[in-house]
Amino acid sequence: MKQSTSPPGDPLSVSRRSFLKNLGTTAAAGAVSAAEGIAQESARAGAEAVQGPDAVPITLRVNGETRPLTLEPRVTLLDALRDHAGLTGAKEVCDRGTCGACTVLLDGEPVYACMMLAIQAQGREITTVEGLARNGNLTALQEAFVDKDASMCGYCTPGFVMSLTALLRRNPHPTPADIHHACAGNLCRCGTQPRIVQAALQASGVEVLSRTEVISYAHLA
Amino acid sequence: MPTWPEKRSVLGRRVRRADGPLKVTGAAKYTSDVQPAGCLYGMILRSKWPAARVTEIDLSEAARSPGIKAAILVRDGERRVRYYGEELAAVAGTTKQACLDALRKIAVRAQRLPFVVKETDGIKPDAPRVWEEAPNLSKPQVTERGQVEQAFAEADVVVEGTYSTQIEIHHCLESHGNAAVWNGDELTVWSSTQGVFSVREGLAGNLGVDQSKVRVISEFMGGGFGSKFGPGVEGAIVARLAKEANAPVKLMLSRFEESLAVGNRPSSIQKVRLGATRAGKLVAYELDSYGTAGVGSGAATEGGGGGAEFPAPYIYAIPNTRVQHRGVALNAGAARAFRAPGHPQASFGIESILDELAVKLGLDPVELRLLNDPSEIRQREYRLGRDRFGWREKYRSPGSSPGPVKVGVGCAGATWGGGGGGTRAQAQINPDGSVEIRCGTQDLGTGTRTVMAMVAAEVFGLPPEAIRARLGDTAYPPSGGSGGSTTAASVSPAVYDACEKALTELKQRTGLEDVRGENWKPACRKLGLEPLVVSGQWQKGLSSSGVGGVQFAEVEVDIETGLVRVRKITCVQDCGLIVSRLTCESQVNGGIIMGIGYALYEDRVMDAGTGVVLNPNLETYKLPGIADIPEIDVVLVDMPERGVIGIGEPVTIPTASAIANAVANALGVRISSLPITPDKVLAALGQVKEVTA
Numbered sequence: 001m002k003q004s005t006s007p008p009g010d011p012l013s014v015s016r017r018s019f020l021k022n023l024g025t026t027a028a029a030g031a032v033s034a035a036e037g038i039a040q041e042s043a044r045a046g047a048e049a050v051q052g053p054d055a056v057p058i059t060l061r062v063n064g065e066t067r068p069l070t071l072e073p074r075v076t077l078l079d080a081l082r083d084h085a086g087l088t089g090a091k092e093v094c095d096r097g098t099c100g101a102c103t104v105l106l107d108g109e110p111v112y113a114c115m116m117l118a119i120q121a122q123g124r125e126i127t128t129v130e131g132l133a134r135n136g137n138l139t140a141l142q143e144a145f146v147d148k149d150a151s152m153c154g155y156c157t158p159g160f161v162m163s164l165t166a167l168l169r170r171n172p173h174p175t176p177a178d179i180h181h182a183c184a185g186n187l188c189r190c191g192t193q194p195r196i197v198q199a200a201l202q203a204s205g206v207e208v209l210s211r212t213e214v215i216s217y218a219h220l221a
Numbered sequence: 222m223p224t225w226p227e228k229r230s231v232l233g234r235r236v237r238r239a240d241g242p243l244k245v246t247g248a249a250k251y252t253s254d255v256q257p258a259g260c261l262y263g264m265i266l267r268s269k270w271p272a273a274r275v276t277e278i279d280l281s282e283a284a285r286s287p288g289i290k291a292a293i294l295v296r297d298g299e300r301r302v303r304y305y306g307e308e309l310a311a312v313a314g315t316t317k318q319a320c321l322d323a324l325r326k327i328a329v330r331a332q333r334l335p336f337v338v339k340e341t342d343g344i345k346p347d348a349p350r351v352w353e354e355a356p357n358l359s360k361p362q363v364t365e366r367g368q369v370e371q372a373f374a375e376a377d378v379v380v381e382g383t384y385s386t387q388i389e390i391h392h393c394l395e396s397h398g399n400a401a402v403w404n405g406d407e408l409t410v411w412s413s414t415q416g417v418f419s420v421r422e423g424l425a426g427n428l429g430v431d432q433s434k435v436r437v438i439s440e441f442m443g444g445g446f447g448s449k450f451g452p453g454v455e456g457a458i459v460a461r462l463a464k465e466a467n468a469p470v471k472l473m474l475s476r477f478e479e480s481l482a483v484g485n486r487p488s489s490i491q492k493v494r495l496g497a498t499r500a501g502k503l504v505a506y507e508l509d510s511y512g513t514a515g516v517g518s519g520a521a522t523e524g525g526g527g528g529a530e531f532p533a534p535y536i537y538a539i540p541n542t543r544v545q546h547r548g549v550a551l552n553a554g555a556a557r558a559f560r561a562p563g564h565p566q567a568s569f570g571i572e573s574i575l576d577e578l579a580v581k582l583g584l585d586p587v588e589l590r591l592l593n594d595p596s597e598i599r600q601r602e603y604r605l606g607r608d609r610f611g612w613r614e615k616y617r618s619p620g621s622s623p624g625p626v627k628v629g630v631g632c633a634g635a636t637w638g639g640g641g642g643g644t645r646a647q648a649q650i651n652p653d654g655s656v657e658i659r660c661g662t663q664d665l666g667t668g669t670r671t672v673m674a675m676v677a678a679e680v681f682g683l684p685p686e687a688i689r690a691r692l693g694d695t696a697y698p699p700s701g702g703s704g705g706s707t708t709a710a711s712v713s714p715a716v717y718d719a720c721e722k723a724l725t726e727l728k729q730r731t732g733l734e735d736v737r738g739e740n741w742k743p744a745c746r747k748l749g750l751e752p753l754v755v756s757g758q759w760q761k762g763l764s765s766s767g768v769g770g771v772q773f774a775e776v777e778v779d780i781e782t783g784l785v786r787v788r789k790i791t792c793v794q795d796c797g798l799i800v801s802r803l804t805c806e807s808q809v810n811g812g813i814i815m816g817i818g819y820a821l822y823e824d825r826v827m828d829a830g831t832g833v834v835l836n837p838n839l840e841t842y843k844l845p846g847i848a849d850i851p852e853i854d855v856v857l858v859d860m861p862e863r864g865v866i867g868i869g870e871p872v873t874i875p876t877a878s879a880i881a882n883a884v885a886n887a888l889g890v891r892i893s894s895l896p897i898t899p900d901k902v903l904a905a906l907g908q909v910k911e912v913t914a
């Protein structure tokens with residue numbers, strides 16, 4: 001059985017995304033060559049990429065460490081991280097790309113770990129929420145989450161933290177609209193959203209004051 | 222009777238959540254994250270039929286499937302299933318994939334039976350019976366006060382309407398689930414629960430073992446909202462699987478299963494009649510309501526309504542009332558407690574018709590409430606909230622907002638209990654000065670750990686970070702389930718009592734007068750080798766119950782798309798002595814946001830033709846997203862003399878009513894059923910024909 005330990009760029013590691021990207025560029029050249037492009041691409045992928053159904057050895061790069069794992073090719077990146085690599089920070093809530101609780105960074109880009117197979121993530125640099133704090137020092141965003149109380153039950157928190165970490169790296173001074181956009185794919189049931197926006201703003205250096213007030217009953221006429 | 226200190230240096234402050242750092246780094250371990258050595262995965266096979274007689278379930282092939290270590294029937298012998306998603310069998314295997322494969326190999330023989338999944342169909346006399354021995358519609362519960370008919374006859378104005386609320390699903394982000402490990406005849410269970418002790422009792426009873434042999438742990442849990450008190454069928458299953466497989470088993474439900482079988486808020490269809498004097502004083506009220514708690518309703522079930530009943534006429538004092546509640550059984554998953562059970566439904570019906578009355582009388586809705594709300598607290602809250610919200614400037618007569626995006630405002634009030642009781646706690650003071658507080662309560666994300674640490678810090682004169690609060694374990698002193706907004710009011714007095722006693726004992730043992738603050742460490746060193754362990758319990762005088770709150774909503778409605786957007790919510794809420802201000806504020810935000818979901822998005826949709834839930838996932842069952850959140854302005858009314866009162870539930874009650882009233886004010890026409898979706902708005906405006914699913 002062929003094992004997928006090839007470097008990125010190898011046709012073997014063709015992902016759905018790069019496949020579609022290639023399709024896009026070839027399609028621009030005309031319908032006939034597009035069809036040929038698809039045929040060639042799938043022939044190349046098909047000839048070498050048949051794996052499983054039994055477990056295969058794979059290697060993931062997670063939080064700067066190399067993790068050799070043995071798992072069935074149908075195992076998602078999320079299950080690989082949680083069940084096989086012991087990294088349970090990313091959570092499973094919907095298992096179908098709706099809630100964002102499973103968000104991790106793949107070469108710095110936020111992705112839903114439940115929506116890709118672990119074998120597709122080989123050769124990429126994966127960052128999970130466990131990989132952000134260094135020597136117990138929280139990142140500015142994590143600090144701001146604690147300061148502003150942006151987590152309640154905390155189950156959605158790792159996902160929001162990852163989406164916003166990616167945002168702040170790309171755009172250190174986001175507007176509330178940018179923050180909304182970055183978290184459009186994250187759900188929270190406890191209702192932390194207002195404080196998540198505040199935390200992201202604080203992490204970008206904007207001072208945010210809570211408007212909540214306490215008034216004594218005696219002062220209520 | 223003990224009292225809280227007059228001068229408080231920690232209580233009421235904004236203190237960082239004790240477990241915040243663990244949550245933002247992924248270090249917090251939830252039940253779903255627990256993985257005992259050799260742990261197997263469990264999965265449940267569920268009924269594909271809304272109603273059927275199951276004659277045979279063949280597990281033999283599944284049991285032989287690769288990686289499968291146990292396969293069990295949920296119940297032996299012939300049986301009925303009464304909803305799509307009812308548990309039939311379960312497997313445990315070495316991987317999730319092995320379990321999925323095995324479930325496909327289970328052969329079920331069943332005879333389909335007729336079913337009914339809509340309230341309006343279920344009440345018909347010839348509807349298929351959900352419980353064969355009794356009708357779907359329960360006997361009415363009727364309460365009557367005063368001379369209702371006479372009062373209506375004498376009333377200057379009478380308004381009538383029918384208001385309905387949907388089935389809402391809890392959708393806690395961590396699903397229901399447990400991990401079970403047997404050690405001989407002793408069982409340890411990690412459970413995503415609101416009550417470690419209630420899960421222990423449930424499991425012990427179910428399995429026929431002593432409670433002393435079952436330990437339940439719930440260090441972190443990802444939300445409950447009322448749906449996670451007992452072990453559930455899935456809890457009993459995982460314990461049985463672990464026994465059968467002779468290995469630890471973890472069984473977490475999928476989002477799909479969450480949509481079918483682990484609770485919901487019952488629906489309501491409320492026919493309301495309200496009579497008043499010309500000045501707006503309410504004189505007569507009549508309610509005829511029915512709703513469904515799924516298979517939990519119906520004449521065959523205990524109580525009949527199954528939770529579909531609610532307080533009426535809610536917070537208003539009306540001299541003449543007749544109230545009738547019924548529950549209708551349907552082939553759908555049973556209801557469970559849901560954040561302020563009954564109250565959002567109650568609020569929606571009465572607050573809607575009150576605004577209808579205000580329109581008819583040409584009265585300001587706030588004035589109408591001030592005239593009829595007997596609560597002095599809410600009276601004051603309305604007056605403060607009105608100014609803060611800018612009600613007088615914003616309120617205009619219904620439908621008079623110009624342009625295609627109409628703006629409107631609305632308000633509503635609520636009440637809740639939230640008292641405490643029945644909790645023990647233990648304080649351990651170590652010779653190095655470190656402090657551990659133990660209590661068998663749980664933290665649902667509400668901040669219980671933080672509350673425990675702050676109370677202890679107040680007593681000992683220490684910073685809250687110096688206190689280690691331990692909870693979520695039946696090995697700790699017992700406390701009740703976290704429901705009814707009772708946790709803070711139960712736990713704070715117990716911790717306070719334990720710490721006060723520990724302080725006294727520390728003084729005695731060390732012979733020192735002042736051991737607090739700076740003197741703490743030197744005093745503790747005098748303990749020598751033996752830590753101080755002191756127990757305490759909930760005491761009267763440190764908590765109370767009964768809160769009032771009011772909310773104001775400002776919305777905009779696009780009459781071309783039918784889309785409603787909430788611009789602002791102002792909330793004025795009383796909550797006794799504020800213990801942890803930061804987490805308390807978060808609770809308020811959370812309640813309001815859940816109320817927005819109830820008002821505008823959430824609805825379990827059943828298919829009458831197939832009996833299945835049509836939206837068993839989070840892309841079709843809509844929760845509020847981050848861009849849907851309005852400006853939220855919160856005022857907490859401090860009443861420290863009343864002691865601690867819970868806050869989690871009251872704040873979710875009036876939100877949807879206030880929003881619905883604001884939509885009606887914007888449009889000049891009322892959407893009388895929740896959620897207020899664009900199709901209903903367009904239908905109400907006559908833009909499209911009404912469609913019924």
Ligand code: FES
Pocket residue numbers: 091092093094095096097098099100101102103112113114115
């Ligand atoms: S679990 Fe991946 S998006 Fe929900």
Ligand code: FES
Pocket residue numbers: 151152153154155156157187188189190191192394443444666
């Ligand atoms: S904090 Fe509980 S789901 Fe977001």
